[in-house]
Amino acid sequence: MKQVSYKYNNISKDVLPYIRHMEQVEDNRERLHELSNHWNTLSLLSQLGDAGVNMSRIKNNFTELSFELINHLAIELLNKNIDEMDFKAQVAVDIMIRNLFERTADIGFLATDDDIRAFLLKNDTKYSTHYNDDLEIIKERFKEYVKKYSVYFDIVLMSPKGEILANLDDELTLSKSKDSIIDEVLNTSGEYVETFKYHDFLPKEKKSLVYSYKVTKSNEEGSEIIGILSLCFKFQDEMKQIFSNLINKDKKEAILLLDHEGTVIATSDKYQIPLGAELEIVLNDNYKLISFGGVDYICKSNKTTGYQGFFGLEWYGHVMIPISHAFAQEDEESFEISEELLLSILQNGKQFSEALKNIPKQANSIQKSLNRAIWNGTINQGSTTSNKQFSKALMLEIRQTGQDTKSIIGSSIANLTKTIILGDSVFYADLIVDIMDRNLYERANDCRWWALTSDFQKILAKDSIGMDDVLRMNEILEYINDLYTVYTNIFIYDKHGYIKATSNPDERHLLGKRVSKNFVTQTLGLSDSSKYAVSDFEASEYYDNKHTYIYNAAIKNEENVVGGIGLVFDSEVQFKNMIQESLPKNVDGTTKNGVFATLATKNMQIISSTNEKHQIGQYLDIDSSYFNLQSGESTSEIIIYDDKYYALGVKCSKGYREYKSVQDDYVNDVYSFFFSYICDKSEAVYKKDDNFSPKTDVVFEKGSKSIDIATFMIANQWLGIDTKHVVETVSATELKTTIKIDKDHHFKGTVIYNEKAVMVIDIQKFLQEKDVEEYQEIVIIKYGEHDTYMGILVNSLGIIAEVADDNVNQLHNEIIGAGTLIDSLVFPSGDNPGKDVLSILSLDKIMTELISPEYSKLIHKQVMR
Template identity: 40%
Template sequence: MPTLKQYRDSLQQLQSVWDNLSLLGQLSGTGTDMNETRQDFSQVTNNVLDSLAEETLNKTVTAITVKAQVAVDIVIRNLFERTADIGFLSTDDNVSGFLIKYAENTLDDNDYLALKLRFEEYVKKYSVYFNIVLLDLNGNVLVQLDDENPISVIHDPLVNQAIDTEDAYVEVFRKTDLLPNQDVGLVYAYRVTTDNSKKALGVLCLCFRFKNEMEGVFSDLITRDEWALGFLLDEKGIVISSSDHYQIPLGAKLETAVDKDWILTRFAGREYIAVTRETKGYQGYMGPGWMGHAMIPLDHAFDHDVSGNVDNIDKDLLTKVMRSPLLFSQTLLEIPKQASMIQSKLNQSVWNGNIWQKRISSGLTHQANFSKMLLWEISNTGFKTQNVIENTVSDLYQTVVSVMLDSSSFFASLAVDIMDRNLYERANDCRWWALTATFQKLLPKTNLTTQEQERIAGVLRYINGLYTVYANLVVFDRYGKIIAVSNSDYKDCVGTIIDAEWVARTRSLKTSQDYVVSKFEPTPLYKDEPTYIYGAAIRSEDGQFIVGGIGIVFDSTPQFAAMLEDSLPRDANGDPIDGSFTLYVDGELKVISSTLPKFKVGSQFNLQPHLCKLETNQAAFDIAIYEGKYYAVGARASSGYREFKGPDDEYQNPVTALIFIPLGNAAEIDAIIQSEYSFQHNQFKPTTTNNSSATAEEYATFYVGSQWLGIPATQVVEAIQSTKIKSLPETSSILAGVIQHQGAVIPIINLALTLGDTSNDTLDGQLIVVIQRTEDSSKFGILVNALGEIPAIEPEKIESIATIFSSANTTAEGITKVDLENGKHNLLIILSAESMWTKINAVHQEYLDNSKLKVAA
């Protein structure tokens, strides 16, 4: 972990400095004990380095976990569609008619050519297949699309399985003599029957382009600059698909981590972090038992620095979400505060050390200067340590936020990929079903009988039973009149004219490869709710004339909702992250679907609209605030799948997927940030007297609120942390109360109130500067927020307050300009101990007078 090593090295160097300073402090007698400070800093640094290591590991594990999960789930979704394909194509009239003639021995060359052309048409639509093979009951090859496949008869068990199975399909992934030139093949097979009989006539096989499909999956999941590797494993943990055959070849057996978050594993002499995920399945289909697996070489697992992801994010928003208790534990959020408090205690110790040196080093200028320089070095080292801790924590915060932003973009990409792949199938379905022989034979008739209409409706119902993603299927004639529907809920639509622009476009399509898609708008074919309808022209049997069309009504409400639900980021238990939501938005900023009911379908989307104007396939992310909460927002513009919405497809419909992942409650974060303002990170340099005049006097300085104040160092006893201050009833609020100090009771002034700062009302936990007017006079204390430098100032450089405010009732007696190395403050107000004591006496007298009046009453 390079970043972790960098910070650890810096802190170890500082630890060596601490050791040297501690020894010098003991030898010089500065009066400053650093042991507690060193231990406190050491504990904090250990905590922050442990947290950074944990989050750095989590970043890597999270990244490869989603890759493993998506790799298997996206494929299972695809294969689910294949199980429906084989069921429908095996009932195709052209296929069954061919086999009937084969049994009757009446086939001629035209029959073979016609069926092969039929298979070509199918693969033009469903390009996920590379071959279709029709077998007789003995495994003899009758027709196949691929002329290069050297088979005439097969003896594979899948033939008998397809004939005898009680399931709706047979799915095999193994070596098969159906594909002798391939080591393994993914084949879907089923028996072919007639309408009136369940008796098998033959077996139809669809050969899936598995290698091609996985190349596309891995290219989307893993970019060229990533070290991650993606795999599909079978149930035995053997690699059946690899994103990098050179590192992990096909057939290798890998150690899996099904029951663990991640494992450290070794392969071919190299160590990897690995995760394994089983599929979540799709609509009950769990696939062939495959698992998603992802690995990353240990020596490159933490190379990728994601902190640059936030460079273009609004700095104010970023600062706020980096303080979110939703993203970080309270312990982690408290680390900068702890470092600040340790530094504050160290400053107090150094400050007191300087006051003490002033007393014991009278006349020993050289010794005093050495002690002051040593004290400054101690304070400076503490400041450096605090700075490294804060930078480490900041890096940690940025890592977590960057991962969230990166994840939002990834899941948006997943959502749009799922949508494009799904709608690709819809474009295929409408074109293929338009070629159904029953439709082509009956629609040219002028007046269809009730039986003929019912025959068309029966085909539609059968299709709809296999392909449940549709709410309704309709066939209409050349005039747009509905002939039949698949869903009886829409039987009243039969005989009506579809008055929609997509119908007119359907009637003008030129080839069997062409299709149309309606706008996403309400339609009576979907209970007046908005959806997409995919349409294709039905042609006469000779292909010369358009005789009608088919419209397939996508069941958009549940289907899009399921896609978005599957795209939500999830926690370790597989549950969607609480508060996250996702949407599909079209090019007109209309909501197509949303997992958050407040974004209604069809409504205008105005939250982060710039993310909906991305170029094709472009991804982006940002931070947004919505209803008082901060969100990481990921977006991805659709780019289609295979030829669907590709550069050669006339259909182009820009849709953006957006994922919102909660980053925290705005009010809660603001409260945390506000509470941290009281911890001023101050570093001061005690001034030596080498370059000062003999008349210069040292002033002990401190902060009350934002004001920089000072008093002669000779009048200061020490700075202490306030213990429980005992308040006095019926006294002015300027007098905070009294405390015990060195055996005496001393009053404490809340100086902020005399300066007009009413916000400084917290008394406990603050610093108290104890002041003694003269060597033998009474002491009192001042509540302060932080300590400052101890500069030496010549008397002539102090401007008397009296010359500025002639009748001012103030505790200040002068003001001076001080040049400091840090440049943060240069105007110092000199306080008068006598004026403050006068105020204390006045308050005390008021307290006595009130007491006498009470007694008299």
């Protein structure tokens, strides 16, 4: 990846146009740049003060890592925005296509309506005898239809010659249409005609989306065409609804729908990107930087994936975000999660690149090198530095600057990890529940419209319903159910709740049985045709004893309720499909690994799930606080579920149009839970990788005479050696094991120091300690008259403590015996002298008991493992 220079940083060429607009990246860059300047000052002071620390390599390493961090932050932030744009462009067009698929079913069904056929057969022109009386009746029927199916603003009925016989717009003066759809409808072999253009019978609309079809005398093939029916869709209104669910106002983004030529046919912001604007369709690129109206935009387009084989017209979802607002910081979710856990998740999550995982590892490695250099420098300065206090202060400042640098890197990577993990979790939860609400809106419409079927009203009003009546109702229901396959059965019941007809021949055994359910009582008590009733989500004998919803509407004859219609929704199949179709997909169309979603009721009952463990009808085992979300509210966080870490997005349904709105009597909050697997809980165990953990709160008394103690940790014991015996420390990675050694033997190998092989030993088991973590350092000490070198493996380095001579408390062998390598203790000053006691190792005991060939005294006093 080609890199370019940007404000002293080397960054990817791809992010150069955007990085200056990334506020959080710029904040980190400025902080790291300030620290870089501080490193320069410390490096110079280190040289002038003869501190014994070579800062150049460490400073350069931190600088290079800072460059890498800034580059990754910018790349990941850009990728996050592109992913969101891609998602929104796809959803904008796909949601519309799903909606329009329903419209194709509507026009096909309504064109076979008996009342419309009867009107046309009696009124082939406006000049027929009973036209005016019949017109008012058919217009009332049209009004009822658009009340139920509120996605339409008009219904136009024409003769085959284009004479307008009925419509809802009383201001229309046109008597005969010459629109091109007339010929299209009369000559089509398809099931509908879909047009988006100017229609002469809708003169107020520059462009309108209309679904048209021929009305024939009967359903038989080749039946005479007696009229043309057009359903006029609320296109701009529907796009406004879709855009409102997707738009991020902070980013000033524009979400659009483009036609096949790239012309804007719907816009979320007409002042920014107006209707009719001609734009480039960005399909083959992940994104593109395009200038429009003097403003630079990041752009992305997507074509529809279709729905059940329906692709509509050649339209594209398109998102444009001004580059100046594209990376506006969003409010973070308020849940608590530690930086350490996020970094641990980063190391174990499969969705993170190796390059990203390596940044905190590199920061730790550099910090170790710095800590080692400071520790060694502090030891060396004891004998060589003339200004000891200055050097100590400098060492502390170097150490603090290193920790500050690592802290910035750690917090930046942790926040980035959180951003990547949560990603689109709420988007997917929202998409699932939005698709559900839109689907169930249609179910509420269906039951209310079909309840207005004239034959149902007339038959149920009879004192006695004969077999011919039953067969007629069965026939109508079968025809409906063949077209609307989301129902397993549709049944008609009388005013006493007895089933009189069913659509499913396999359910005819229900005829004559009484439905003794609360939803029937509610239905029979409905006052007008705009109301409906829905069963609870429960196991039903009308759905093979499985859980479902049954949608109901009252059937009225004039003002009297004479019965009801019940629609048995195929919940198991349909809800599963809604979820499955909404989950993120791979390029080949398969669902991405590690994701699943669950729909649940307010009382935590599972409606559907793509997780086999979440059985329908059971209760979702999750924190109940999520169910406190109110209509339309959402949240996301990282949770432990089933001993795994997941990114969780939760959304409470808010309805669609009038369905479950404040005007609707029906209240039923449904919660969508989207889970995206991160890693197993057992994998995300944070292992602190900082081998310089000075006990800064420990203060030792100082006297006129004092000694410097080099301290370190072996397992849980804080140990020290007089600095006059310490040469320096080297990384434990330098250890060489060239011969086979018993794993329980304390001799662990050698390290090359000053071109000599130095023996390295492990004294942990002789301190009555168990292994707690791998060794990080080898402290090299000198002993004997000839300054022989020896290495001791330690877990981490500590401070170089200045201790008063008389504060060193010797241990007497006659009291403690020979079973220890400790020869003295140092207690800190203060109110709690027993806190953080420093144990001083005896080199004589180590030499006598472990190094000399005749050692034998301690070898059997090991901790049992």
